[in-house]
Amino acid sequence: MSNTDSINIDSVIDVQNEHYRTELVALFKSCAMNTIVAQGEQTIEEIKVLAKNGCKQSLYITDTIDEKKLKTHETIPSIRMENLLLVDDDTKDQIIDSEGLMMFEHVLSCNQDHVPHMQLMSTIRKIRETKYFGVDKCVSYGAYVHRYVLSHSDQRQWFRDALFEFVIGLSSVLGRPTDAYAQFAVEVQEELLMNAIWDANPKLQEVDRRVPIALLPQETVQVEWSFDGTHLAIGVRDSFGSFSKPTIYKYLRFLFASEKKSMIRLQQEAAGAGLGLFMVLERLSSLIVTVAPLKSTEVIAVLNLSTSPKTFSKKQRSFQFFSV
Amino acid sequence: MEVQLKDGIYFVSGDITETCDLGGFGLPSGSVHFDLGSVRTINSCGVREWITWINKLKITPIYSNCPQSVVMQFNMVKEFLSNNSKVESFQIPAYCENCGEQKIYLLRSGKEFQFGKKLEYELKKCEKDGCCIESDVDFESYFYFIESLKS
Numbered sequence: 001m002s003n004t005d006s007i008n009i010d011s012v013i014d015v016q017n018e019h020y021r022t023e024l025v026a027l028f029k030s031c032a033m034n035t036i037v038a039q040g041e042q043t044i045e046e047i048k049v050l051a052k053n054g055c056k057q058s059l060y061i062t063d064t065i066d067e068k069k070l071k072t073h074e075t076i077p078s079i080r081m082e083n084l085l086l087v088d089d090d091t092k093d094q095i096i097d098s099e100g101l102m103m104f105e106h107v108l109s110c111n112q113d114h115v116p117h118m119q120l121m122s123t124i125r126k127i128r129e130t131k132y133f134g135v136d137k138c139v140s141y142g143a144y145v146h147r148y149v150l151s152h153s154d155q156r157q158w159f160r161d162a163l164f165e166f167v168i169g170l171s172s173v174l175g176r177p178t179d180a181y182a183q184f185a186v187e188v189q190e191e192l193l194m195n196a197i198w199d200a201n202p203k204l205q206e207v208d209r210r211v212p213i214a215l216l217p218q219e220t221v222q223v224e225w226s227f228d229g230t231h232l233a234i235g236v237r238d239s240f241g242s243f244s245k246p247t248i249y250k251y252l253r254f255l256f257a258s259e260k261k262s263m264i265r266l267q268q269e270a271a272g273a274g275l276g277l278f279m280v281l282e283r284l285s286s287l288i289v290t291v292a293p294l295k296s297t298e299v300i301a302v303l304n305l306s307t308s309p310k311t312f313s314k315k316q317r318s319f320q321f322f323s324v
Numbered sequence: 325m326e327v328q329l330k331d332g333i334y335f336v337s338g339d340i341t342e343t344c345d346l347g348g349f350g351l352p353s354g355s356v357h358f359d360l361g362s363v364r365t366i367n368s369c370g371v372r373e374w375i376t377w378i379n380k381l382k383i384t385p386i387y388s389n390c391p392q393s394v395v396m397q398f399n400m401v402k403e404f405l406s407n408n409s410k411v412e413s414f415q416i417p418a419y420c421e422n423c424g425e426q427k428i429y430l431l432r433s434g435k436e437f438q439f440g441k442k443l444e445y446e447l448k449k450c451e452k453d454g455c456c457i458e459s460d461v462d463f464e465s466y467f468y469f470i471e472s473l474k475s
């Protein structure tokens with residue numbers, strides 16, 4: 001029996017770390033994905049074969065950056081590759097400095113010898129079902145999604161109060177105080193909203209933000225929150241689709257940088273226009289950016305509330321970029 | 325954001341955003357003591373606006389009771405602590421899983437910390453057996469501003 005709504009996706013696994021490789025193979029087998037393990041020049045040949053057999057899209061998973069090879073993959077006709085990079089504490093620092101990072105749509109952290117199952121599955125599901133937008137894909141199935149529309153910059157006060165109360169209210173679910181999470185969540189939402197109201201809108205980019213502004217119907221911002229018992233997802237979607245990949249990649253290395261190193265760099269660069277994005281990156285576990293060019297950009301921040309606020313942002317960070 | 329004067333101290337509360345207008349509270353120039361204990365959140369435009377007003381009003385601020393939201397900005401935006409700013413005290417939020425107790429530790433300048441000096445600090449445990457009080461913040465990055473600021 002096959003699901004006619006979803007496409008089949010093959011994966012090429014080019015992973016040096018043996019643990020990760022074994023785990024990936026088993027995981028993909030469990031979800032009926034055709035998996036090819038290849039290394040070196042072999043990947044090019046394998047992808048050529050896939051393309052020849054009519055495969056339109058394939059996932060390429062690796063734990064090293066080989067720009068030359070990735071560029072060769074791109075030249076193979078009639079197949080689109082989704083590149084996914086696995087990083088861990090040992091590889092993070094060298095990887096974040098590599099220019100080749102730009103060639104990956106997805107960067108996921110491994111933790112304690114395990115690949116991040118949940119993020120992998122949600123990435124694959126999106127590609128398979130070709131449904132990308134919405135926070136529901138970033139939390140466990142069935143979690144309730146709160147949906148709102150913002151049509152005036154002054155409504156942000158309501159959004160701040162409501163989200164703060166919402167997260168404070170999760171304290172009894174999590175069995176610990178959630179004040180710090182509430183602060184983080186509100187600050188993240190603020191930056192995403194300001195970005196969607198002003199930065200994304202070509203008409204308002206240069207406008208003085210101290211002046212409250214009413215948005216036209218085609219400029220309104222959609223907001224979603226969802227909590228599944230562990231993850232809090234905050235999604236903000238604009239109607240412009242002006243988000244550029246280089247912008248986000250400029251800051252991406254900070255998402256994966258080791259703490260002290262990133263702090264020093266933040267100090268040096270934060271004074272500029274990127275402060276808002278730095279603030280977001282410092283307060284989240286996963287960042288998912290989906291762009292439908294000239295139509296819509298959705299930025300989702302996921303906060304993992306199952307760990308102490310002290311360590312939560314360091315654990316299992318991930319970044320996903322979908323251009324659809 | 326609200327600012328209220330009480331016994332010579334300006335108490336700031338709420339969210340510091342782009343609408344932060346320090347011009348409306350009759351602040352004097354020179355040394356001004358702000359209690360930031362009730363600041364809930366700060367956004368990126370709010371920090372910049374705050375710094376602009378401090379410069380415009382020629383204020384030499386003394387900050388006390390700084391919560392996590394403020395300390396995070398001290399560490400990120402060094403201009404926040406320019407103009408000979410002083411930090412008199414700041415908070416460390418902490419929680420003990422065993423006692424289920426939430427606690428705020430207040431660290432004071434000249435007592436628990438000295439500016440320009442790396443701070444090594446250990447949270448004092450409560451009276452109960454098996455107390456495992458743990459801070460909500462990572463000390464290395466949280467204390468960063470202390471080292472980089474002159475006394």
Ligand SMILES: [Zn+2]
Pocket residue numbers: 420422423425449450452454455456457
């Ligand atoms: Zn205790």
